[in-house]
Amino acid sequence: MSSMSPSERRLQKELMSLIKEPPQGVTVDTESVHQNLSEWKINIKGSEGTLYEGEDFQLLFKFNNKYPFESPEVTFIGTNIPVHPHVYSNGHICLSILTEDWSPALSVQAVCLSIASMLSSCREKKRPPDNTLYVKTCNKNPKKTKWWYHDDSV
Amino acid sequence: METATATLVGEQQLPTAPELPTSSTNVNSSNGNESGSNFPNASERVDTENIGWNRDRTDATSELRQRATSYSFTGSALASGNKSELNETEAAGSSSDNSATVNDKDKDKDKEHSEESLYECNICLDTAKDAVVSMCGHLFCWPCLHQWLLTRPNRKLCPVCKAAVDKDKVIPLYGRNSTRQEDPRNKVPPRPAGQRTEPEPAPGFPGFGFGDSFHMSFGIGAFPFGFFTSSLNFREPRPAAANRGTTQYDDEQTLSKLFLYLAFLCIGWLLFA
Numbered sequence: 001m002s003s004m005s006p007s008e009r010r011l012q013k014e015l016m017s018l019i020k021e022p023p024q025g026v027t028v029d030t031e032s033v034h035q036n037l038s039e040w041k042i043n044i045k046g047s048e049g050t051l052y053e054g055e056d057f058q059l060l061f062k063f064n065n066k067y068p069f070e071s072p073e074v075t076f077i078g079t080n081i082p083v084h085p086h087v088y089s090n091g092h093i094c095l096s097i098l099t100e101d102w103s104p105a106l107s108v109q110a111v112c113l114s115i116a117s118m119l120s121s122c123r124e125k126k127r128p129p130d131n132t133l134y135v136k137t138c139n140k141n142p143k144k145t146k147w148w149y150h151d152d153s154v
Numbered sequence: 155m156e157t158a159t160a161t162l163v164g165e166q167q168l169p170t171a172p173e174l175p176t177s178s179t180n181v182n183s184s185n186g187n188e189s190g191s192n193f194p195n196a197s198e199r200v201d202t203e204n205i206g207w208n209r210d211r212t213d214a215t216s217e218l219r220q221r222a223t224s225y226s227f228t229g230s231a232l233a234s235g236n237k238s239e240l241n242e243t244e245a246a247g248s249s250s251d252n253s254a255t256v257n258d259k260d261k262d263k264d265k266e267h268s269e270e271s272l273y274e275c276n277i278c279l280d281t282a283k284d285a286v287v288s289m290c291g292h293l294f295c296w297p298c299l300h301q302w303l304l305t306r307p308n309r310k311l312c313p314v315c316k317a318a319v320d321k322d323k324v325i326p327l328y329g330r331n332s333t334r335q336e337d338p339r340n341k342v343p344p345r346p347a348g349q350r351t352e353p354e355p356a357p358g359f360p361g362f363g364f365g366d367s368f369h370m371s372f373g374i375g376a377f378p379f380g381f382f383t384s385s386l387n388f389r390e391p392r393p394a395a396a397n398r399g400t401t402q403y404d405d406e407q408t409l410s411k412l413f414l415y416l417a418f419l420c421i422g423w424l425l426f427a
Binding site for chain 1: 298302
């Protein structure tokens with residue numbers, strides 16, 4: 001156990017608490033995690049009373065060995081990518097805590113809650129204005145994108 | 155789900171285990187026995203604790219379960235320090251019907267967990283080792299916080315509340331036996347020293363020495379008298395220099411050097427202009 005790296009130890013702890021006390025509408029795909037502790041698939045349900053009610057989304061978290069000092073790489077995957085002004089159709093999410101506002105005190109659970117809250121506060125389902133261009137030109141890793149965080153309302 | 159709860163219980167007991175070195179050998183051997191009874195490939199399991207990031211699925215699952223069970227038992231046994239309980243749990247663990255025992259322990263540990271998590275590092279989520287606390291009151295292991303400060307050298311913010319945080323703005327916490335338990339490997343990024351201000355010395359002859367305590371001050375006044383009166387004031391004792399290593403000391407050193415250069419500049423200007 002002591003030979004586990006600090007990032008693995010922390011991921012284990014987070015996994016256990018997420019399995020034991022998951023936030024509402026959030027479930028971990030434990031199969032995927034058991035295969036590979038550095039890539040988690042997490043299912044998120046659109047909350048009731050929001051534009052995404054009844055929809056199911058899947059998030060992919062990729063952790064590198066510098067976690068939690070570096071943020072995880074978080075994207076929406078699967079067939080249903082939410083239509084949201086901060087979510088590109090390739091699954092990339094424009095969310096400041098995923099890059100420059102990341103803090104090691106944040107956790108997978110905190111990121112899931114932030115994303116759920118981002119979805120819930122959406123007023124109008126639409127793609128970001130630069131979606132077509134971005135999806136064509138971006139790097140596969142959303143953390144390589146120089147994000148410009150300007151809209152705090154959603 | 156049972157696996158999950160049991161595993162969690164195991165995880166939260168982790169910090170306690172290494173802190174009780176006396177009974178560790180005993181417990182380790184019981185781990186071996188226990189996992190041996192539950193898992194056919196126990197010998198391999200124990201040897202390959204150093205798991206990598208990628209491993210095939212069955213392996214990872216059993217690893218998870220095995221670790222969970224062994225740690226939940228060692229944890230509870232160590233926490234209570236009761237050998238007979240250890241044996242009893244071990245016995246329960248090796249029989250297939252151990253769910254009742256685990257559930258009972260669950261409740262106890264929930265309480266323990268809430269108390270224990272008060273002293274968990276906000277970064278590694280373990281009980282803080284070489285603990286430091288920020289001015290905003292957030293607890294970290296010093297190695298964890300140190301690494302975070304290195305990660306973002308230009309934006310040193312508290313991971314929890316984003317208040318400004320820095321090496322000289324954290325306070326080390328020393329428990330009663332902290333020095334005895336300290337592992338030298340943990341000192342690699344040295345914890346900032348506790349600051350201790352010396353009391354004001356009794357007024358007396360301040361001394362001339364040009365060695366360690368050489369300071370130069372600079373004042374504005376009618377030249378040349380102002381300069382001399384400000385720098386050659388033998389009558390009143392100077393306030394004591396700040397302790398080495400403190401911020402005040404660093405500041406004073408910088409200021410002292412700055413004024414020294416300024417003085418040289420002025421003298422040079424007077425000579426050559």
